[in-house]
Amino acid sequence: MTAETIVLRGRKVVGGCAEGEALVTRETISGWGGIDPMTGTVIETHHELRGVSFKDKVLVFPGAKGSSGWSNAFHMTRLTNSAPKAMVFNIINTKIALGAVVTRAPAVTDLDQDPLTVIETGDWVKVDGDRGVVEVTKRQHPAARRESAS
Amino acid sequence: MRLTDDERAMLDGKGGQAVQKAMELLVRYGEALGAERFVDTNNVAGVPGSSTLFLKKYYEQHAGNGGYEAIYSLYDLDADQIMSVPKANTYCCHLQGGMDPENWAELGMSEEAHQHFQEDEAQVAARGIQILKTCTPYLAGNVPAKGEHCAWMESSAVVFCNSVIGARTNTEGRESTSAATLTGKIPDWGFHRDESRRGTHRIEVHVPVESVLDWGMLGYFIGYAVEENIPVITGALSQSNLIRHKHFGAAAASSGGVEMYHIVGVTPEAATLEMAMGPSRPAATIPYGPAERRAIYDRLNSVGRDPNVDYVMLGCPHYSIEQMAEAARLLAGKKIRSGCHLWIFTSRSVKGMADRNGYTKAIQDAGGLVMTDTCSAISRAVPKGTKVVALDSAKQTHYLPAMANVEAWFGTTEDCIQAALTGRWNGELK
Numbered sequence: 001m002t003a004e005t006i007v008l009r010g011r012k013v014v015g016g017c018a019e020g021e022a023l024v025t026r027e028t029i030s031g032w033g034g035i036d037p038m039t040g041t042v043i044e045t046h047h048e049l050r051g052v053s054f055k056d057k058v059l060v061f062p063g064a065k066g067s068s069g070w071s072n073a074f075h076m077t078r079l080t081n082s083a084p085k086a087m088v089f090n091i092i093n094t095k096i097a098l099g100a101v102v103t104r105a106p107a108v109t110d111l112d113q114d115p116l117t118v119i120e121t122g123d124w125v126k127v128d129g130d131r132g133v134v135e136v137t138k139r140q141h142p143a144a145r146r147e148s149a150s
Numbered sequence: 151m152r153l154t155d156d157e158r159a160m161l162d163g164k165g166g167q168a169v170q171k172a173m174e175l176l177v178r179y180g181e182a183l184g185a186e187r188f189v190d191t192n193n194v195a196g197v198p199g200s201s202t203l204f205l206k207k208y209y210e211q212h213a214g215n216g217g218y219e220a221i222y223s224l225y226d227l228d229a230d231q232i233m234s235v236p237k238a239n240t241y242c243c244h245l246q247g248g249m250d251p252e253n254w255a256e257l258g259m260s261e262e263a264h265q266h267f268q269e270d271e272a273q274v275a276a277r278g279i280q281i282l283k284t285c286t287p288y289l290a291g292n293v294p295a296k297g298e299h300c301a302w303m304e305s306s307a308v309v310f311c312n313s314v315i316g317a318r319t320n321t322e323g324r325e326s327t328s329a330a331t332l333t334g335k336i337p338d339w340g341f342h343r344d345e346s347r348r349g350t351h352r353i354e355v356h357v358p359v360e361s362v363l364d365w366g367m368l369g370y371f372i373g374y375a376v377e378e379n380i381p382v383i384t385g386a387l388s389q390s391n392l393i394r395h396k397h398f399g400a401a402a403a404s405s406g407g408v409e410m411y412h413i414v415g416v417t418p419e420a421a422t423l424e425m426a427m428g429p430s431r432p433a434a435t436i437p438y439g440p441a442e443r444r445a446i447y448d449r450l451n452s453v454g455r456d457p458n459v460d461y462v463m464l465g466c467p468h469y470s471i472e473q474m475a476e477a478a479r480l481l482a483g484k485k486i487r488s489g490c491h492l493w494i495f496t497s498r499s500v501k502g503m504a505d506r507n508g509y510t511k512a513i514q515d516a517g518g519l520v521m522t523d524t525c526s527a528i529s530r531a532v533p534k535g536t537k538v539v540a541l542d543s544a545k546q547t548h549y550l551p552a553m554a555n556v557e558a559w560f561g562t563t564e565d566c567i568q569a570a571l572t573g574r575w576n577g578e579l580k
Contacts, residue, residue: 013182028377028407033527033549045453045552065378065407068303071323075225079208093378093407094320094340097182101175102228102325107182 006118008134010111013092014100019126020085022119022136023057025049028091031099032069040082058125059084060115063091070095075102086127088115088134108132151180151337152187160333168222168236171229172329176337179326185337192334193294193317194242195287195302196327198279199226199235200270202248203263218273226328235277235332242331243280243292245304246468248529250521251498257524257531279331283523284497286396286468288315291499296418299342301330305409306400306467306545312410314395316418318342321409341410347419348428349412351376355385356439362397363542363562368438369398370544371446373406375436382412382426385438390416393470400467401544447579450544450560453551454575461536461556462570463526464563465495466546471503473563474520478509480567486517487573491533494518495525518570527553540569540577 027048029035034044040055055077064070077083087100087107100107106129115134119125124137153161160173180188199222210216213224215232222235247267249257254264275281282290285304294300294317302308302319311317320340322330330336340346353375359368365387372381381402390413402408412420420426464477477494486492494513496504501522504510510520526532527549532539538557541547547560559569561577569575 011184014178033553043552045548063378066305066404068305068308068321068323071325075228075325079205091378092183094183094322094326094337095407098179098323098326101178101182102323104228 003140004138006136006138008111008113008115008118008136009132010108010134011132012129013097013107013109014105015130016104016106017126017128018058018086018106019124020056020058022060022121022123022125023049023052023054024060024116024119024121026062026116028062028065030066031064031071031073031095032067034066035073035077037073037076038080038082040077040084053082054084055082057084058086058088058127060088060119060125062116063089064093064096064099068095071099071102074099078103086125086129088119088125088127090114090116108134151177151185157188157335166236168227168233169332171223171227171233172332173335175228175325175329176333176335180337180339183337183339185339187338188335189299189338189342190334191299191301191330191336192240193292193298193300194240194327194330195245195292195300195304195307196242196322196331197245197247197303197324198222198238198242198277198328198331199273200244200247201225203266206266218270222328226325228325237278238331240331240334243282243287244274245282245287245307246285246525246528247283247523250523253519253521256519257521257529258534259531282497282499284468284499286470286497289468289470289500290497299336301327301336303327305403306396308409309399309403309411310395312341312347313399313412313417345428347410348380348430349382349426350379350430350433351381352432352435353381353383354435354437355383355387356437357386357443359387360389361562362393364443365394366397366401366544367443367446367450369401370405370450370548371438371442372411373402373404373408376406376408378407378409379433380410380412381408382414382420382423382432384414384423387413387416393473396467396470397543404545404548444579450547454538454557454559456538456557457575459538459540459559459569459573459575460490461533461538462490462492462540462566463495463546463550464492464542464566466525466527466541466543469494469496469500471500474500474504474509475507476563477567478512480564481516481518482512484516484571486570490570490573492516492518492570493526494520496520496522498522526550530554532556540566540575542566
């Protein structure tokens, strides 16, 4: 049984390598006031990931929004062991650049394919921050995907 | 990144170890951004070295030291060793913090937390950092000049700094401002550069936007519409003033990530539509009419169900002296309903003025509390047992319900004060 593997290439934001299960959202994420840094859970009222934790996931998202406390909130997740394993995102800004640096999680942006389209929640994702490479192994069974969504 | 001689010297340790680690962090950050160089800054607004009890205890446990310099080193500068932290090398101010210096017990803070707050403040003062303790530094002693390169935190202050004043700052974070305090450097990226300050999206306003409420709602709408792009607004806006810009920008920075906006004929880099947009065409033109206005009001009120209000919070962003006067006028000779709380948040500077003008006394005589330094969202503090809050700030309405697990109503300052006097929400969109 061979799994489908897709390779995306972009640029380093933070170096290092990590891998894990993807958590994908098409909505930007607020740091301060948008997540609970004690558990890594999204708490923003109208957010599609409300109540979902990114702890130990590879977080795939458009980018950061909201308060200047973004870096502080994600920095705190490193202290509480609730940080994402890696970050893959589309739009660079100061919040996410600083946040990714102090979270010390490998991070990549400016990819040659849209990670929000290619990667689905539950896919296995390897991030090589230094080379700017993201390797995606698709989940194999639609049944398993349904199970994880329930 | 290309470094100048003085930057290279700092990185080589010529300014001492803390400056070296600050420079290292700024280089990591600049490279993450894709910046090519730094710009000099002598106007920093952050929260250098200040911490919660959680951080203090965390480092006591994990590093054997939870003192000011330990937290500045390990957390603010993201270093792996504790260093001596020198005086600030820049003009730097401290933004809002976690508690009121007098009414901390009302906020539910412990004696231990208050003592830690006092110790931090003494350390901040000893380093020559101005203790403004507000989200509105431009109302309390730090007003940049047009074109000045700043390194500011606090999204509502950043958008005001760029849009209304025409000074230049990105939305910096705790760690970058703490590093800039010691180095006077920040990445030359984004809003420091002319080409990144021009409008990207056009907003056409077709419904009169006059009141503070309406300016706040328009800002909240625009944040969702443009996310972190730069809106250029034309149409039926009027009565531009400091309070309206303060509420507009804070709202747009919360629902989206707006760090700069242009209002044609009003803001300093938008004398004309052409000047605001530069050579590019708008990526989208978005109308704001009666239907959009109604929808954004309903969205802001979507977490309000129970009309029985037990807490009214005003002062997000921190109230100006004009707003303190307005609150005092609405409360004069009246009493807040038993069981209902009214807390009004401002800076120590503005409270000093409100004390002299009798506004603080008028608010207190009615049963309200005037607090400084913080707000309910920052301190995560609401009166005990609060279930339903009334707010006149779209920004606070965006954050507080999720953070404090409460229902919230959004309306005018007058709607909110009426709710405090009667215990009932009667606000409606007029």
